[in-house]
Amino acid sequence: MxxxxxxxxxxxxxxxxxxxxxxxxxxxxxxxxxxxxxxxxxxxxxxxxxxxxxxVGGLSIAATRAVLDQLDDPPESMHELLGMAHDRLKPADQEDVDTAAAEALVREMGWQIDGADPASLHRLAEALAAIDAADFTLPPGRLRDYADVMQALADLEVGDVPTESRDAAVHYVVLGTILAEPLLLALRRLAQINASSRRFAAGAREPRRRRSVTS
Amino acid sequence: MxxxxxxxxxxxxxxxxxxxxxxxxxxxxxxxxxxxxxxxxxxxxxxxxxxxxxxVGGLSIAATRAVLDQLDDPPESMHELLGMAHDRLKPADQEDVDTAAAEALVREMGWQIDGADPASLHRLAEALAAIDAADFTLPPGRLRDYADVMQALADLEVGDVPTESRDAAVHYVVLGTILAEPLLLALRRLAQINASSRRFAAGAREPRRRRSVTS
The missing domain is CATH 1.10.1660.10 (Multidrug-efflux Transporter Regulator; Chain: A; Domain 2)
Structure with a gap:
């Protein structure tokens, strides 16, 4: 054409x-x-x-090229694949951030990371630091809830990685990582609206319904 | 000072x-x-x-101002709060996108949205369209898994919204929405590394451990 x-x-x-x-x-x-x-x-x-x-991925031209390069020339080892993919998608900033709290959470969860994904550990540390900096306090146990939920999700996702070919695996991992992120965030926001509607609007909804019956 | x-x-x-x-x-x-x-x-x-x-929120100066305005002058109704917060944080693009699949998922989940959050519905539609456009196929049931997980999370989160004052509620909702997003995404990526390590590196790890015992 x-x-x-x-x-x-x-x-x-x-x-x-x-x-x-x-x-x-x-x-x-x-x-x-x-x-x-x-x-x-x-x-x-x-x-x-x-x-x-x-x-939707929101990637820059340079990041897009890095992803495409990875799809065209995937790494040898399946195990290193995810860490490399994450790092290429968003390399760790050079800015110093204390990763102690992030590492403590990873240990508490018993996650085997072994330095395979410094970029994501760095992002976790930044996210925790920002919560502190904003004087925002997560409810007790919430951080653990978040980690538990994401672990359940990741187990499902990684269980689905196709193993019949390296190309298929890389394609799945790279796109699955990027494309599911906006999906998850949009779903969380809509689910919050639903939960908020059930918690806060139930009282306002009921009387209205009754009025419409008697009017 | x-x-x-x-x-x-x-x-x-x-x-x-x-x-x-x-x-x-x-x-x-x-x-x-x-x-x-x-x-x-x-x-x-x-x-x-x-x-x-x-x-960490990654907000522009204009978006930051919108959030601060909202904190300074919160809306009257608790129910509309989240939708307004989401919309101000990232207004829906003007670009046309077919929201049919997104609306079908919301219906399937039984979520009460009632037009309260067009921005997030739009983002969900965009995320689904991008997955299609990239020829990426989610495993059967995965979309529902994602929605279930986010619903469980949102129920916890909205259950924690403080109700003793409107200011406290707005502060919690706006910051909780923004600051938890990078946290969740970083946790997902690290949890994926852990799952990948368990699935793909177990074979490589075991022999090494045995060698160190006999050497």
Whole structure:
């Protein structure tokens, strides 16, 4: 297909497709003349992936390239895969942060991390530090609740990683990590609305319903 | 205290404190001369909060101002509080997205949303669309797993909202929403490493341990 059709298929302006070609996110098409090239299904698939990573994943062009590189050339060891994926998705900041509380939680949970994912440990430490800095106090046991819930989720998720091919595993891990994050956060917010509605609006709802019956 | 001490207390350069004063994020101090002002504990507290919102919350200056406005002037109704908080934290994009799948999930979960949080419904729809667009298939039942887990979490969280004062409730809801998000995502990633380590590295770990015994 021509670039105009690729643009339509991917739902992306031609100028954007050209930008992805120039920056190497999208591989070159097959030249048919000095000014034209033909593109195929591999381009359309890659274009959809780029859109998902940049759009909802919220990744920068550089981070998107890192993810695509990883998909194109996955690491040898399945065990190191996740840590590498996490680190490439969001490298640890250089800023110093005390990781003692984060490490204590990891120990309390009995998690085997073994330095495999410094970026995520750093993010956990930052999140805990920000809660402190904002004078926000989590209810007793809440941090442990959060960790328990995420452990249950992670066990499910990692249990589903396909093992028949390294490519399939990397694809699953990298996309599953990125794409499920906005999903989980949106679900949490909607579930909070539901819980809030049940807790705080029940009183207001009941009388209204009764009135409508008698009116 | 002088601005230099406020700067030290808050761990923020004087220039940044001045910027927060200029943009109105931080309230003016008490003028003691044409060029000097005195600041108190309310300034230090607010400064820590601003740092947490911008730093880990990842909020823009404008979003930070919206959150602070909400803390300063909370809405009347407890029930509408969360939806308003979510909307101010990240207003829905204007881009069109099909919310049918998101609404179907909300119905399946039996969640009472009633249009209270269009921003989060929109984010859920976007997250689902991105998963489709990336040709990523969630395992059967996984979406429901995610929703179940987030519902359990939200029930705990909303159950803890303090009701003795509206201010306390707003403070809790707004900060709890923002500050727990990076916490949850970091915990998920570390829990994935742990699960991956148990699933994929167990074989590699055992022989090594045995060797060390016999060597």
């Amino acid at each position: 021509r670039i105009s059709e690729l643009s339509r298929t991917g739902g992306v302006p031609v100028a954007t497709v050209k930008y992805y070609l120039r920056t190497g996110l999208l591989h070159e098409g097959r030249r048919t003349s000095a000014t034209q090239a033909q593109y195929d299904e591999t381009h359309a698939t890659r274009l959809r992936l780029i859109r998902a990573l940049i759009g | 002088r601005i230099s001490e406020l700067s030290r207390t808050g761990g923020v350069p004087v220039a940044t404190v001045k910027y927060y004063l200029r943009t109105g994020l931080l309230h003016e101090g008490r003028r003691t001369s044409a060029t000097q002002a005195q600041y108190d504990e309310t300034h230090a507290t607010r400064l820590r909060l601003i740092r947490a919102l911008i730093g």
